[in-house]
Amino acid sequence: MADPARSAALAVLRAVSEDGAYANLALTAVLRERGLSGRDAALATELAAGSLRRQGTYDAVVAACAGRPLERIDAPVLAVLRLGAHQLLSTRVPPHAAVATSVDLAREVGGRKVTGFVNAVLRRVGEHDLDTWVGRLAPDPKRDRHGHAVLAHAHPRWVVDALAEALASTGRSAELDDLLAADNESPAVTLVARPGLVDPDELLGEAEAQGATRTPYSPLGVRLAQGDPGALAAVRSGRAGVQDEGSQLVALALADAPLEGTDARWLDLCAGPGGKAALLGAIAAQRGATVQAVEPQPHRADLVRRATAALPEGTVRTVVGDGREPDWPRGSFDRVLVDAPCTGLGALRRRPEARWRRVPEDLDGLVPLQQALLGSAIDSVRPGGVVAYVTCSPVLAETAAAVSAVLPERDDLELLDAGAVLPQVPDAAGPLPGTVQLWPHRHGTDAMFLALLRRR
Numbered sequence: 001m002a003d004p005a006r007s008a009a010l011a012v013l014r015a016v017s018e019d020g021a022y023a024n025l026a027l028t029a030v031l032r033e034r035g036l037s038g039r040d041a042a043l044a045t046e047l048a049a050g051s052l053r054r055q056g057t058y059d060a061v062v063a064a065c066a067g068r069p070l071e072r073i074d075a076p077v078l079a080v081l082r083l084g085a086h087q088l089l090s091t092r093v094p095p096h097a098a099v100a101t102s103v104d105l106a107r108e109v110g111g112r113k114v115t116g117f118v119n120a121v122l123r124r125v126g127e128h129d130l131d132t133w134v135g136r137l138a139p140d141p142k143r144d145r146h147g148h149a150v151l152a153h154a155h156p157r158w159v160v161d162a163l164a165e166a167l168a169s170t171g172r173s174a175e176l177d178d179l180l181a182a183d184n185e186s187p188a189v190t191l192v193a194r195p196g197l198v199d200p201d202e203l204l205g206e207a208e209a210q211g212a213t214r215t216p217y218s219p220l221g222v223r224l225a226q227g228d229p230g231a232l233a234a235v236r237s238g239r240a241g242v243q244d245e246g247s248q249l250v251a252l253a254l255a256d257a258p259l260e261g262t263d264a265r266w267l268d269l270c271a272g273p274g275g276k277a278a279l280l281g282a283i284a285a286q287r288g289a290t291v292q293a294v295e296p297q298p299h300r301a302d303l304v305r306r307a308t309a310a311l312p313e314g315t316v317r318t319v320v321g322d323g324r325e326p327d328w329p330r331g332s333f334d335r336v337l338v339d340a341p342c343t344g345l346g347a348l349r350r351r352p353e354a355r356w357r358r359v360p361e362d363l364d365g366l367v368p369l370q371q372a373l374l375g376s377a378i379d380s381v382r383p384g385g386v387v388a389y390v391t392c393s394p395v396l397a398e399t400a401a402a403v404s405a406v407l408p409e410r411d412d413l414e415l416l417d418a419g420a421v422l423p424q425v426p427d428a429a430g431p432l433p434g435t436v437q438l439w440p441h442r443h444g445t446d447a448m449f450l451a452l453l454r455r456r
Helices: 004-019 023-034 038-053 055-066 075-090 095-110 112-125 130-137 145-152 157-169 173-183 200-206 245-256 275-287 298-307 362-380 400-409
Strands: 189-193 221-224 240-242 265-268 290-295 316-320 333-339 381-391 413-415 449-455
Touching: 004 023, 004 038, 004 075, 004 095, 023 038, 038 055, 038 075, 055 075, 055 112, 055 130, 055 145, 075 095, 075 112, 075 130, 095 112, 130 145, 145 157, 145 173, 157 173, 189 200, 189 245, 200 221, 221 245, 240 275, 245 275, 245 333, 245 381, 245 449, 265 275, 275 290, 275 298, 275 316, 275 333, 290 298, 298 316, 333 362, 362 381, 362 400, 381 400, 400 413
Parallel strands: 265 290, 265 333, 290 316, 333 381
Antiparallel strands: 189 221, 189 240, 381 449, 413 449
């Protein structure tokens, strides 16, 4: 019998590579179906996520050790080899255990005929450590820095190029390796205490057994060192939620941005799955304001309703609709959030498979959508009101270029200083003056971009 944790991790890898599943959803389903918890669940999570994050590096090593292209290796066997390579090159699992447990998995997916092949390939993989393999297989960094980073940090070439360009736009070219390395680290679980429902100190006390600490920048954030957030009563009841600190900060920035006039009606134009809508709703409820949450996909609109269920009735109204085609009069809202659909390259720590699925051509559809949504948000806010344009991506086409494309067309806009609204966050200057760019390697958050625009 194969080890339960490794068998679960393999099931996740196969669901992602063979069925196109999302890793986080597949992992949740597999752990639940197999009844894994505690150490087994933690090990399965680490093995699956780590294997997916560094898949490009492991594929290069496996191909070199197998003596054949990856296309000639059956998909289930390749998944076993990736899992074994991760244990050999990036964990403290003893080499004999990594090889033996992988052979057991190979026997289950391919029978005895593949066990010798898996055993031989992984023994060759284990002959060198990760740094040695990178030195043997990657280009010379002095001649091709980005090509070396592709294999050393397991990012596709176009992603490396795009992230390097984003760093260069703020004078941080030297930080490329630090950023790529941060993308391969397992992120801590971060909670948000929703105002009016639970106090951050109360949440901290409830999570004390899980090694909880306060987040450095969000006044509402609590970071867990271990354990299942779903075990906390505050999370189960909806008084708190799991939310990256960067997502908390951009929502707080919109809520705190200075505006002129009334402050009663707020709009979340791309609300699914509902984390920011729930935080904005909690803040709005304390101020006597309401939030309209718009989401085009019905199943994601249901997620918004569940995320906001603990708020006072009537605080958040969730509607299914396309934010580009509003059914409300122009200038109806005081504050508008447009958390635009994007490549998600700022959240590669939490979405390990995303880097291998995204392609440069995705921008061809996303950029016009982002600009259209931003235009709709501007039309929806009243004069004196504020729009927050947010992406979970630092790619310039989705950040500076999107804002720059809209500004010249409107003579009724001013770009506010978002950094002044988040003075507690250091070294966060964005690619346009006044914008904010958060970074995993600098702030420990997703790479969130924020621009605040006030309609004159």
